[in-house]
Amino acid sequence: MHDMMIPFGPAHPALPEPVYLKIFLEGEEIQDVDFAVGYNHKGIEKALQDLDFSKSIFMTGRICGICSSAHSTCFTQGIEKLLDLEIPYKAKLIRTIVFELERLTSHLLCVGMLGHEIGFDTLFMLCFREREYVLNCLELITGKRVVHDINTIGGVRRDLSPEIIKQVNKNLGILKEKVEYLRTLITKDLLIKKRTVGIGKLDKNDVEKLCLVGPVARASGVPYDIRKIDKYLAYDDLDFKVITHKDGDSFARAFVRVQEMFECIRLSKQALSMIKPGPIRNKPTLPFTEKEAISRVEAPRGELIYYLRSNTTNKPERVKIRTPTYANLLCLGKILVGHKLADVPVSLASLDPCLCCTDRVTVVKDGKEQIIKMEDLHGHH
Amino acid sequence: MFHVVVDCIGDDLIVDKIKKYCQKKSPWIFHFCTGGCNGCDIEILAAMSPKYDFERFGCLLKGSPRHADIFLVTGPVNKKVKSRLINLYKQIPEPKVVIALGSCSLSTGIFQKAYNVCGPVDKIIPVDVYVPGCPPKPEAIIDGIVKGIGILTKK
Amino acid sequence: MVIIETVFISTFLSFIYEGIVRKVTARMQNRIGPPIWQPILDFIKLLSKERFEVEGSHHTFITFVSIMSVASLISTVFMFPLVGILNFNWNFILLIYLLVFSTACFIIVGLSSPSPFPIVGSTREAILFLAYDLPLIIILLYFAMNYKSLQLIPSNLILLFPLMFISFIVITQAKSGYQPFNISEADQEITAGYLTECSGFELAMFNLAKSLRVFVMVSLATILFFNPSSILMFFVISLIILFIVISLRVALARFRIDQGFKFLWVLLLPLIVIDIIKVMLI
Amino acid sequence: MKLIEELKKIGKVYKEGKNEVWFIVPYKKIKDAVKDVSNSGINRISLISGYDNGKEIEVIYHFVKENFLINIKVLVPKESSEIQTITDMFPGAFLLEKELSEMLGVKIIGHPKPGKLFLPEDYREKPPLRK
Numbered sequence: 001m002h003d004m005m006i007p008f009g010p011a012h013p014a015l016p017e018p019v020y021l022k023i024f025l026e027g028e029e030i031q032d033v034d035f036a037v038g039y040n041h042k043g044i045e046k047a048l049q050d051l052d053f054s055k056s057i058f059m060t061g062r063i064c065g066i067c068s069s070a071h072s073t074c075f076t077q078g079i080e081k082l083l084d085l086e087i088p089y090k091a092k093l094i095r096t097i098v099f100e101l102e103r104l105t106s107h108l109l110c111v112g113m114l115g116h117e118i119g120f121d122t123l124f125m126l127c128f129r130e131r132e133y134v135l136n137c138l139e140l141i142t143g144k145r146v147v148h149d150i151n152t153i154g155g156v157r158r159d160l161s162p163e164i165i166k167q168v169n170k171n172l173g174i175l176k177e178k179v180e181y182l183r184t185l186i187t188k189d190l191l192i193k194k195r196t197v198g199i200g201k202l203d204k205n206d207v208e209k210l211c212l213v214g215p216v217a218r219a220s221g222v223p224y225d226i227r228k229i230d231k232y233l234a235y236d237d238l239d240f241k242v243i244t245h246k247d248g249d250s251f252a253r254a255f256v257r258v259q260e261m262f263e264c265i266r267l268s269k270q271a272l273s274m275i276k277p278g279p280i281r282n283k284p285t286l287p288f289t290e291k292e293a294i295s296r297v298e299a300p301r302g303e304l305i306y307y308l309r310s311n312t313t314n315k316p317e318r319v320k321i322r323t324p325t326y327a328n329l330l331c332l333g334k335i336l337v338g339h340k341l342a343d344v345p346v347s348l349a350s351l352d353p354c355l356c357c358t359d360r361v362t363v364v365k366d367g368k369e370q371i372i373k374m375e376d377l378h379g380h381h
Numbered sequence: 382m383f384h385v386v387v388d389c390i391g392d393d394l395i396v397d398k399i400k401k402y403c404q405k406k407s408p409w410i411f412h413f414c415t416g417g418c419n420g421c422d423i424e425i426l427a428a429m430s431p432k433y434d435f436e437r438f439g440c441l442l443k444g445s446p447r448h449a450d451i452f453l454v455t456g457p458v459n460k461k462v463k464s465r466l467i468n469l470y471k472q473i474p475e476p477k478v479v480i481a482l483g484s485c486s487l488s489t490g491i492f493q494k495a496y497n498v499c500g501p502v503d504k505i506i507p508v509d510v511y512v513p514g515c516p517p518k519p520e521a522i523i524d525g526i527v528k529g530i531g532i533l534t535k536k
Numbered sequence: 537m538v539i540i541e542t543v544f545i546s547t548f549l550s551f552i553y554e555g556i557v558r559k560v561t562a563r564m565q566n567r568i569g570p571p572i573w574q575p576i577l578d579f580i581k582l583l584s585k586e587r588f589e590v591e592g593s594h595h596t597f598i599t600f601v602s603i604m605s606v607a608s609l610i611s612t613v614f615m616f617p618l619v620g621i622l623n624f625n626w627n628f629i630l631l632i633y634l635l636v637f638s639t640a641c642f643i644i645v646g647l648s649s650p651s652p653f654p655i656v657g658s659t660r661e662a663i664l665f666l667a668y669d670l671p672l673i674i675i676l677l678y679f680a681m682n683y684k685s686l687q688l689i690p691s692n693l694i695l696l697f698p699l700m701f702i703s704f705i706v707i708t709q710a711k712s713g714y715q716p717f718n719i720s721e722a723d724q725e726i727t728a729g730y731l732t733e734c735s736g737f738e739l740a741m742f743n744l745a746k747s748l749r750v751f752v753m754v755s756l757a758t759i760l761f762f763n764p765s766s767i768l769m770f771f772v773i774s775l776i777i778l779f780i781v782i783s784l785r786v787a788l789a790r791f792r793i794d795q796g797f798k799f800l801w802v803l804l805l806p807l808i809v810i811d812i813i814k815v816m817l818i
Numbered sequence: 819m820k821l822i823e824e825l826k827k828i829g830k831v832y833k834e835g836k837n838e839v840w841f842i843v844p845y846k847k848i849k850d851a852v853k854d855v856s857n858s859g860i861n862r863i864s865l866i867s868g869y870d871n872g873k874e875i876e877v878i879y880h881f882v883k884e885n886f887l888i889n890i891k892v893l894v895p896k897e898s899s900e901i902q903t904i905t906d907m908f909p910g911a912f913l914l915e916k917e918l919s920e921m922l923g924v925k926i927i928g929h930p931k932p933g934k935l936f937l938p939e940d941y942r943e944k945p946p947l948r949k
Contacts, residue, residue: 044492044495045947047492047494047495050494058491059491059492062418062420062491062492062515064418065417065419065420065421065422065423065516066420066423068420109423115789118789118790119715119716119718119789119790120715120790121565122564122565122786122787123789125430125431125565125566125567126566128426128427128429128430128432129430129431129432129566131427131430132427132430132432135427145516145518146420146423146516147418147420147515147516191716191788191789191791192789194795195789195790195791195792195795208861209861210909210910211861211862211863211864211908211909211910229884229885230885231885294838294865294880294887294889296864305864305865305880307865307867307880309869317869318867318869320865320867322864322865322914326913327910329913330910330912330913340792340793340794341656342719343792399580400580400581400584402577403578403580403581403584404581404584406574406577406581407574407577407578407581431566434567434569436562436567436569436570437562437567437568437570438570439570439577439578444732445731445732445733447732447734447735447739448731448734448735448739450581450585474585474587474735474736475585475586476586
């Protein structure tokens with residue numbers, strides 16, 4: 001039936017995280033794809049129920065190392081909804097800045113990984129060189145390069161000093177020129193276009209049907225951005241536009257990310273200029289009551305939703321997390337089947353999958369592999 | 382064939398010294414994530430990038446475990462990945478060194494009570510170097526690799 | 537003794553060339569990069585490593601193939617005018633055979649292993665080999681028919697065949713497995729391609745063969761198109777060519793196999809033919 | 819909104835907030851409620867969350883229209899826990915429904931591909947998130 005089965009993962013150089021794709025080939029053409037998740041599953045949803053709220057913020061920050069502050073912001077925002085707690089405006093601004101800088105690192109990583117997948121290691125190196133400027137800013141603001149842990153119930157844990165603001169502004173200025181260069185590189189380079197244009201096409205209809213989110217949806221022309229819709233944190237006062245693209249292929253997804261980097265820089269600069277001295281944290285009014293709340297943010301990869309339910313103790317009764325990659329997984333079969341084996345890493349990288357986020361939903365009781373048939377995933381349309 | 386020859390004359394002090402020197406100068410790395418949060422994995426990539434550049438010590442990130450000398454493991458070991466980890470460990474040719482990166486792989490860290498985690502890396506395979514941090518900075522990762530090389534030459 | 541000297545010197549030089557490639561690539565990517573003797577250290581380290589026994593593949597056979605690939609490439613070095621051990625009038629034809637054989641060794645090693653990655657890698661190498669060998673054979677055959685021997689090549693060929701020289705650089709890129717033609721070793725798609733299952737001695741030998749390929753192709757380009765009179769000239773010109781190859785490697789992404797095939801046949805073959813017709817008309 | 823009026827005929831509002839409304843609907847009528855949602859032009863389902871409160875299983879469907887969240891809660895009895903599928907109207911609910919059925923043991927009637935998603939095929943114990 002199929003010529004050959006190629007196992008793609010769980011230890012594979014194209015992905016830093018473990019996922020297991022089985023790719024069925026005829027020659028070089030992909031006939032079918034199976035995938036198994038769960039290599040990253042730790043059982044966080046259950047573990048969160050045993051930790052009290054103040055500690056579980058740190059665990060949500062460690063669901064994913066790339067969108068760490070997205071998770072913890074979403075979680076704390078949910079807790080604040082449960083407590084009816086208003087946070088100081090300065091804290092909102094600092095959260096916004098960290099959030100946008102993190103989006104910047106994530107997008108740079110994604111574009112770099114795309115370069116790596118198509119064999120363009122120089123693009124990867126360039127992206128990682130520029131990424132250091134952002135990490136430097138984040139280190140100044142939060143004290144850590146990767147997992148930031150700046151959120152706490154009622155505000156943030158660290159204040160911004162004028163020197164830090166000055167340095168961050170300077171770094172962002174440098175970064176803007178560098179990203180400008182990246183944009184010309186990506187749009188002008190023939191080989192990048194040859195490898196990405198027309199690969200993994202998703203049209204507007206697919207996006208709406210499969211409820212895809214984030215840059216994947218925006219690249220197909222659906223302006224779905226929680227920052228604009230929900231106006232959480234300080235986004236209501238900041239000026240930015242939602243980037244969309246009409247093509248919906250891998251190139252469009254990469255291009256949307258590059259364009260969003262400019263918006264991130266602009267947003268963080270605006271937020272930095274709005275910072276005035278003031279408190280950074282409001283004391284929470286305990287105890288918790290029986291309540292439920294929904295919290296959404298626009299993580300670097302798309303809409304992230306937390307459903308929280310509290311009881312009278314200081315431990316959550318139930319936390320349900322829907323991560324952006326989990327929503328985007330549905331389109332895997334659609335974008336892979338019919339393409340060449342060489343296109344698998346390109347399509348995957350353009351989705352920017354974050355399996356650490358996704359896998360927390362799966363439960364594996366023994367060592368057996370559970371494989372989802374790809375037809376299961378797109379059999380219904 | 383030829384390695385047999387090398388082994389035969391391996392008792393010679395000079396040959397041995399050359400061998401040790403070359404081992405020290407060319408550590409190839411294989412990286413595997415056992416279910417961590419991605420933070421450490423990204424920092425390994427950052428250690429490859431122009432600012433830190435571990436290739437200047439001759440380190441290369443290899444895709445196949447058979448080419449590697451150093452096995453970098455990140456994350457707490459979950460139940461599904463356990464057998465894979467053992468399998469990959471067996472595929473790395475001797476002499477080899479295992480480096481556990483980040484607090485998760487050292488002690489399972491914050492995920493200690495999660496039901497699908499079956500323990501830190503050293504409960505499953507022997508670990509030579511521990512690099513703490515959540516995640517460790519690229520400098521710390523490079524330092525861990527250098528310590529690993531020291532152990533590698535003694536093996 | 538000349539033979540042993542040639543073997544050692546060509547091995548050494550190919551390692552140094554490989555080292556230069558890695559160093560210059562790193563400098564171009566704003567990194568420091570390894571020292572240029574790094575490939576030698578890698579080679580000795582791999583020799584001292586345990587050889588991993590893979591179930592279902594034949595070790596002695598793979599070891600034999602790995603030695604053969606190195607041997608065939610070193611044999612090509614014997615034919616260079618500066619060495620001149622093998623020296624027949626029609627020795628270009630032998631050159632073609634030896635170059636083809638070295639590639640065949642790479643294909644064989646992938647196909648002899650049970651894992652799917654090396655098999656896909658080998659298939660790709662075989663397809664790519666068809667794509668770049670036809671232009672290469674046309675160039676070498678044309679030279680062989682007109683000049684008969686490497687030593688009789690006039691030194692102004694670069695002026696006569698500029699387009700052919702450009703095609704030869706592209707072929708060098710493909711033969712060395714550098715971007716945009718590192719399709720058969722694309723580690724993001726198929727781990728390490730045909731070398732995935734190799735370890736220890738075989739890996740060392742195949743790595744040597746890979747660096748020899750670069751050395752042989754760059755030297756051939758120097759000898760065919762410039763015919764340097766002295767050793768110094770040879771090195772100067774070949775290092776310049778190597779630099780061009782590295783720049784292409786750094787600045788380009790990888791082709792997909794069908795795109796690479798199309799590029800080599802649709803673009804390169806006409807270039808070569810134009811040059812040949814042009815010279816014939818003059 | 820017209821949809822809210824429609825939904826009020828089927829169930830009752832138990833909580834209302836800024837940009838969100840929470841309904842409680844008898845579990846046999848979930849199909850009608852979701853049909854109303856679908857007819858009103860909403861095509862995005864964000865989340866299906868489930869929770870075992872000891873007596874029943876609470877299943878909440880979260881639909882999104884712009885910035886407005888429509889949450890429909892149903893209480894499914896624990897013994898014969900069954901619920902109608904909504905995947906025919908919302909293809910995006912495919913994985914979410916499967917996860918719900920595995921984690922809380924709610925049988926989805928009419929799901930296009932029923933069966934295990936994450937748990938092993940031979941898994942016979944009680945669903946992991948049930949109390």
